[in-house]
Amino acid sequence: MALLITTTARLRVRPYILQDMEHRHRLTTELYGEPAAAHTRQWLEWTVAAYRELGRLYQPPYGDYVVELQETGAVIGSVGLVPSLVPWGVFNPQTPAPQRYLTSPEFGCTGQCSLLIRATVMPPKQHR
Numbered sequence: 098m099a100l101l102i103t104t105t106a107r108l109r110v111r112p113y114i115l116q117d118m119e120h121r122h123r124l125t126t127e128l129y130g131e132p133a134a135a136h137t138r139q140w141l142e143w144t145v146a147a148y149r150e151l152g153r154l155y156q157p158p159y160g161d162y163v164v165e166l167q168e169t170g171a172v173i174g175s176v177g178l179v180p181s182l183v184p185w186g187v188f189n190p191q192t193p194a195p196q197r198y199l200t201s202p203e204f205g206c207t208g209q210c211s212l213l214i215r216a217t218v219m220p221p222k223q224h225r
Contacts, residue, residue: 110162110176113144117163120172 103110113121122137147160157178164174 104167107167109165109167111165112148113141113161113163115141115145117141117172120163121175124172124175
């Protein structure tokens, strides 16, 4: 059960590959400070292996994925898919949980993220 490469007019979401080491390291450095390159390499190897192993177990494709610009292929962020076991409407929308996005600062995570999430998660017939 692999995640298909998802695209919008401007963005593409795809699985990480081992050749994304430089991009992932840059993103985590921008957000969290300078992590050890070895840590980034271990994370990337684990993520790539998780795609394969989750597929073998017929599990949903949970994990992190690359967000890149459709036009240039420039990596601008990372998006994660996680299980949701809490029924919708449980949390008070007036006090939302703090959000942390792994995107390059020049792109932020405003309207592009909502479009990306909608394109990734919702079937096309549900898009408005």
